[in-house]
Amino acid sequence: xxxxxxxxxxxxxxxxxxxxxxxxxxxxxxxxxxxxxxxxxxxxxxxxxxxxxxxxxxxxxxxxxxxxxxxxxxxxxxxxxxxxxxxxxxxxxxxxxxxxxxxxxxxxxxxxxxxxxxxxxxxxxxxxxxxxxxxxxxxxxxxxxxxxxxxxxxxxxxxxxxxxxxxxxxxxxxxxxxxxxxxxxxxxxxxxxxxxxxxxxxxxxxxxxxxxxxxxxxxxxxxxxxxxxxxxxxxxxxxxxxxxxxxxxxxxxxxxxxxxxxxxxxxxxxxxxxxxxxxxxxxxxxxxxxxxxxxxxxxxxxxxxxxxxxxxxxxxxxxxxxxxxxxxxxxxxxxxxxxxxxxxxxxxxxxxxxxxxxxxxxxxxxxxxxxxxxxxxxxxxxxxxxxxxxxxxxxxxxxxxxxxxxxxxxxxxxxxxxxxxxxxxxxxxxxxxxxxxxxxxxxxxxxxxxxxxxxxxxxxxxxxxxxxxxxxxxx
Ligand SMILES: Nc1nc2c(ncn2[C@@H]2O[C@H](COP(=O)(O)OP(=O)(O)OP(=O)(O)O)[C@@H](O)[C@H]2O)c(=O)[nH]1
Ligand SMILES: [Mg+2]
Numbered sequence: 001x002x003x004x005x006x007x008x009x010x011x012x013x014x015x016x017x018x019x020x021x022x023x024x025x026x027x028x029x030x031x032x033x034x035x036x037x038x039x040x041x042x043x044x045x046x047x048x049x050x051x052x053x054x055x056x057x058x059x060x061x062x063x064x065x066x067x068x069x070x071x072x073x074x075x076x077x078x079x080x081x082x083x084x085x086x087x088x089x090x091x092x093x094x095x096x097x098x099x100x101x102x103x104x105x106x107x108x109x110x111x112x113x114x115x116x117x118x119x120x121x122x123x124x125x126x127x128x129x130x131x132x133x134x135x136x137x138x139x140x141x142x143x144x145x146x147x148x149x150x151x152x153x154x155x156x157x158x159x160x161x162x163x164x165x166x167x168x169x170x171x172x173x174x175x176x177x178x179x180x181x182x183x184x185x186x187x188x189x190x191x192x193x194x195x196x197x198x199x200x201x202x203x204x205x206x207x208x209x210x211x212x213x214x215x216x217x218x219x220x221x222x223x224x225x226x227x228x229x230x231x232x233x234x235x236x237x238x239x240x241x242x243x244x245x246x247x248x249x250x251x252x253x254x255x256x257x258x259x260x261x262x263x264x265x266x267x268x269x270x271x272x273x274x275x276x277x278x279x280x281x282x283x284x285x286x287x288x289x290x291x292x293x294x295x296x297x298x299x300x301x302x303x304x305x306x307x308x309x310x311x312x313x314x315x316x317x318x319x320x321x322x323x324x325x326x327x328x329x330x331x332x333x334x335x336x337x338x339x340x341x342x343x344x345x346x347x348x349x350x351x352x353x354x355x356x357x358x359x360x361x362x363x364x365x366x367x368x369x370x371x372x373x374x375x376x377x378x379x380x381x382x383x384x385x386x387x388x389x390x391x392x393x394x395x396x397x398x399x400x401x402x403x404x405x406x407x408x409x410x411x412x413x414x415x416x417x418x419x420x421x422x423x424x425x426x427x428x429x430x431x432x433x434x435x436x437x438x439x440x441x442x443x444x445x446x447x448x449x450x451x452x453x454x455x456x457x458x459x460x461x462x463x464x465x466x467x468x469x470x471x472x473x474x475x
Pocket of ligand 1: 065066073264289290291317387446447448
């Protein structure tokens with residue numbers, strides 16, 4: 001006969017007494033129900049505590065600022081610093097963006113020179129024209145007409161690149177610059193943009209990755225036959241000739257078109273970029289321009305030090321006017337904001353509204369962010385960005401006081417201008433914050449990895465310290 005298990009003492013203790021009366025039963029059931037309720041409550045508390053502890057270990061950082069202020073470039077700098085191998089692997093994907101940036105710059109030049117008026121020609125050629133004729137379109141010099149003909153294949157390349165970079169259902173992005181006859185104001189060069197989640201990268205990575213191929217400094221081993229790259233190679237000499245042509249430079253100067261300072265400018269690197277084995281360098285990736293529409297979130301985990309295990313979420317939003325309204329939902333639960341104000345833009349207007357000065361727009365946005373009640377406990381970090389361009393502009397003789405009367409007769413140099421901007425932005429911060437908070441202001445050129453990495457490390461430390469301090473206060 002098999003041995004019988006000893007009786008379960010717990011089972012025996014929990015079993016209702018044999019001689020239990022009806023009243024005792026009601027009382028017992030009520031006590032059991034209460035015990036279950038308390039136990040359930042404890043479970044819930046533990047669960048909530050665990051989620052909140054987990055939540056406290058997620059640091060949220062939001063990037064704000066007008067379009068072209070440098071938000072996505074700052075995000076790329078974070079990626080390079082904290083997930084370097086993923087950043088390196090993705091560099092090759094930026095080649096198409098850079099190709100498109102090049103093709104668009106060339107198109108801008110060709111559209112501009114083909115729209116030249118007689119009065120804009122050098123004095124000798126224009127002197128015989130009457131007043132009326134001087135507003136008529138001038139003939140392109142023969143050598144430029146030839147170059148323009150030879151660069152026609154780039155139009156096809158532009159459509160190919162748009163198809164590659166923009167999801168098929170993104171109709172708006174494929175509205176390319178439409179030529180509207182004589183009226184230069186009716187030309188629309190819609191910018192190419194990327195939707196949230198960087199699906200363009202996903203799609204391209206899928207197409208271009210060759211598993212197991214070694215990667216090295218200049219090339220990634222991921223290059224495949226690329227029609228656009230081939231076309232750029234074939235057009236390289238003509239593109240260089242066009243960009244360096246004296247007539248072209250003269251027209252660009254007269255029209256105050258400073259292409260060198262515009263986003264996605266690569267015309268001084270054509271020889272390198274048009275070569276067959278071209279793979280973008282880190283710097284190229286920072287200089288490339290791809291407008292953000294919607295929201296991109298980048299997550300990474302700190303691997304070392306006291307922050308080990310902390311997850312960081314950096315949220316990059318689109319900065320154009322129509323998208324500013326979409327920022328608010330991201331204000332909830334954010335630890336810090338990096339606000340980018342391109343202080344070089346004092347002499348520029350918004351792409352989306354030519355009547356609005358870019359600097360003024362940045363100041364108004366900064367004021368709105370500082371005074372927002374939802375953000376009163378959030379650390380605000382200000383990047384007064386594009387200092388490299390500001391420096392070049394001031395050195396080229398553009399006077400800040402012409403655009404900012406309050407600058408007065410101060411010396412027109414970088415140092416003075418930076419101090420001036422710092423005092424303006426910190427004043428707004430002080431006056432408009434709902435409660436006092438520290439001003440964290442930096443002068444940046446976020447395309448420059450060497451200066452930006454130190455700044456990002458300081459910002460990271462400050463944000464982390466504040467995050468831990470708030471978490472402690474909460475616990
Ligand atoms: N020279 C220079 N160029 C910069 C600097 N910061 C950003 N850029 C360039 O300016 C362009 C626009 O930068 P983005 O980071 O795309 O701007 P954004 O704020 O994300 O713009 P949206 O996505 O439209 O909201 C890119 O081509 C960058 O390379 C800077 O400090 N100096
Ligand atoms: Mg962006």
